[in-house]
Amino acid sequence: MDVRRLRLLLELSRLGSMHEVAAELGLSTSAVSAQLAALAREVGTPLLEPDGRRVRLTPAGRRLADHAVTILAAVDAARLDLDPGADPAGTVRVGGFATAMVRSLLPVVQELASTHPAVRVLLHEYEPLEAFDLLAHDDLDLALVYDYDLSPLAPTLDLVVRPLWSAPWGVAVRVDGQGDGPIDLATLADSTWIVNSRHTADEEALRTLASLAGFTPRVEHRIDSLDLVAELVAGGAGSALLPLGRDFAGVRVREVAGQGTRLRAYAVARRGRDAWPPLRLLLDRLAHPVTDTLADTLADQVERHEPARDD
Missing domain, CATH: 3.40.190.10 (Periplasmic binding protein-like II)
Structure with missing residues (x-):
């Protein structure tokens, strides 16, 4: 259904005359008549009927004009919403x-x-x-x-x-008297590891770091919450990648010697x-x-x- 024809029908319901609609919109009366006839063919029912020397809307035409108010308002709102120059809303x-x-x-x-x-x-x-x-x-x-x-x-x-x-990440290990400086990942070759349960990126980063250190990490736990990861590390369940500079009880996050990750x-x-x-x-x-x-x-x-x- 052509919204331009709906607008003509709505204007006709408001003004009451094809001549006035044509004058209002800068069209010829014959163009208005042809467009409204095409709209009637689109909907499959007469929209206009003679009223002396003028025309008036049929009951179906009045119902469609009522719908046109909502339809045209929605179209105008959509155009405004999609207009790159419009105020954001x-x-x-x-x-x-x-x-x-x-x-x-x-x-x-x-x-x-x-x-x-x-x-x-x-x-x-x-x-x-x-x-x-x-x-x-x-x-x-x-x-x-x-x-x-x-x-x-x-x-x-x-x-x-x-x-x-971006932010640097390091390796979380238990606080048990170890130093605070960079850690050689090869010293954790026998450790079990904890990785994310819902994303693969940190496991891929870990495997790359481990490969550079000459071993394949043994992943045993897959955990989503960093707090729970830290609890497992503090409890001796394994090692994990965690953000540097963050405080976790019982855990020290240390920079990886050589190649790290962000x-x-x-x-x-x-x-x-x-x-x-x-x-x-x-x-x-x-x-x-x-x-x-x-x-x-x-x-x-x-x-x-x-x-x-x-x-």
Whole structure:
């Protein structure tokens, strides 16, 4: 159904005359008549009937004109929503890992609540593989994901990837009188290892580091929560990669001697969607944060993965 013809029908219901509709819209009366006749053929029922020397809407025509009000309003709203020059408005669905949400996203959301209240951001916690799948199925508008420099992302051509930040990771070992300096990973060749249960990047980084040290790591535990990983390390269940500079009870995170690794965070959107005003606004704010102090404070309070909940 041609929305331009619906607009003509709505104008006719308002003005009552094809001549007035033609004058209002800068068309000829014959063009208006031909378009309304084509609309009647589209819907399969007469929309106009004679009324002396004029015409009036049939009952079906009046019902369609009532529908046209809603339809045309929705079309206008969609055009405004998709107009790259329009003020940002709408709901942006964001999925990603907890640290990126806290360090990068939450300060932006708090800022936009004041500066752009028409932009609403919905948050969902996902690991990168989950977020990529949801992005591909259009169940997310923006994914906050990570990789390691030893296990880089391989995004498809239909994705736009924007780097956010990076952070060094080291090896977590028990606090049992060992030193604080860099550790030769070969000394842990006989250790068991703990890796992520929902993403493969840290295991791939670990296997690369171990290969450089001349051994193959024996992975026994797959855990999502960094707090639980640290508890297992402190209890002697194995070693693991954890972020340097973080405090974990009973655990010391040490730099890897020689070749280490860094976690890298990214914002990812489907190519072409990043021009949508509210998503473009969010991407620009993520790339140029204005509240670094708040972001760093919040980042100190969470892990890369949220601890498992009891409820």
